[in-house]
Structures are given as structure tokens and as C-alpha cells.
Amino acid sequence: MKQLKTLAIAIVLFIGTQVSAQSKVAHIDVQALMTAMPEMKAAQDQMKKIQETYDKDYKNMVTEYQTKLQKYEQESATAGDALNETRTKEMQDMGNRIQQFQQTAQKELGQKEMDLIKPIMEKAQKAIQKVAKAKGVNYVLDATTGSGVLFAEGGIDLLADVKKELGF
Numbered sequence: 056m057k058q059l060k061t062l063a064i065a066i067v068l069f070i071g072t073q074v075s076a077q078s079k080v081a082h083i084d085v086q087a088l089m090t091a092m093p094e095m096k097a098a099q100d101q102m103k104k105i106q107e108t109y110d111k112d113y114k115n116m117v118t119e120y121q122t123k124l125q126k127y128e129q130e131s132a133t134a135g136d137a138l139n140e141t142r143t144k145e146m147q148d149m150g151n152r153i154q155q156f157q158q159t160a161q162k163e164l165g166q167k168e169m170d171l172i173k174p175i176m177e178k179a180q181k182a183i184q185k186v187a188k189a190k191g192v193n194y195v196l197d198a199t200t201g202s203g204v205l206f207a208e209g210g211i212d213l214l215a216d217v218k219k220e221l222g223f
Contacts, residue, residue: 078193078194079190079191079192079193079194079211080192080193080194080195080196080210080211081187081190081192081194081195081196081210081211081212081213082195082196082197082198082210082211082212082213083183083195083196083197083198083212083213083214083217084197084198084199084214085179085183085197085198085199086199086200087199087214088179088183088214088217088218089172089175089176089179091218091223092175092178092179092221092223093223094174094175094178095172095175098168098171098172098175101171102164102167102168102171105164105167106164109160109163109164112156112160113153113156113157113160116149116152116153116156117153119149120146120149120150120153123145123146123149124146127139127142127146178221179217179221182217182220182221183195183213183217185220186213186216186217186220187213190211190213190216192211192213195213198212
């Protein structure tokens with residue numbers, strides 16, 4: 056039984072060696088590619104403008120909230136219980152609106168970023184596939200730091216060729 060296991064392991068190793076000898080593997084730092092793409096710069100600029108608009112609106116809402124709160128606190132001693140209660144509810148509602156605005160803004164920013172980056176990623180993917188096919192590469196690994204590639208020295212680096220394919 057032990058000999059059968061050893062034989063099976065040997066066969067698997069032999070087949071794996073044969074497959075890897077016949078396969079051509081390349082790598083590319085997808086993050087570096089995406090960062091270098093002109094479309095990505097334009098998308099980042101667009102996201103920055105949208106972010107600034109949301110930030111401005113948020114700051115205006117918070118300033119209005121703080122101004123009213125300060126005014127209401129100064130007048131609370133002379134305003135009366137009914138008016139103070141109404142103002143407290145108004146401030147709570149205003150605080151909830153600010154919080155909801157912030158959550159909605161974050162969600163919309165995330166969606167907008169996905170919408171902007173998706174076509175850029177698809178363009179990069181198509182260029183990678185085209186270059187890989189032209190070079191006869193069977194597998195392309197992402198060499199971006201932290202992507203799980205443990206070693207990417209040697210082999211074929213497609214970054215320069217893909218940039219050329221994309222025209223930059």
C-alpha cells in the first residue's frame with residue numbers, strides 16, 4: 056500500500072513537471088499597469104471632484120447644525136418647555152439627515168468608483184490577453200504586491216508590452 060502511494064506521488068510529480076515544462080508562464084503588475092493608464096488618472100480626477108462636492112455639502116450641513124444647536128442652547132433657558140422639546144426633535148432629525156447623507160454619499164461614491172474602474176479593468180484585461188496570446192503564454196500571474204504571487208523573478212514580464220499595446 057505504501058509503495059502504491061509513493062508511485063502515485065511520483066506520477067503526479069512527473070505529470071506536473073511535464074505540464075509546467077510545456078506551459079509558458081508570465082507575470083504582470085496589474086496595479087502598476089492600472090496606475091499608468093491615462094483613463095485611470097481621469098477617473099481619479101473625476102472621483103476627486105465628486106468627493107469634494109459631497110464634502111462641501113456635508114460641511115455645510117454640519118455647520119448649519121452646529122449654528123442652530125448653539126443658538127438653541129443659548130435660548131433654551133427662556134424658550135419654554137414646548138419650544139425646547141420641538142427644537143430637540145428638530146436637532147435629532149437634522150442629525151439623522153446628516154448621518155444618512157454621509158452613508159448615502161459613501162455608498163454612491165463606492166458605486167461611482169466601480170462604474171469608472173470597471174471599463175478600465177476590462178480594457179487592461181483585453182490587452183493582457185492579447186499580448187499573452189501573441190507571446191504564446193499559457194498563464195499570466197498578477198505580480199502586484201500582496202496578490203499572492205510569492206516569486207515573480209524571471210519568466211516573462213508583460214507590463215511593457217501591455218503598455219505598448221494600450222498606446223502609452
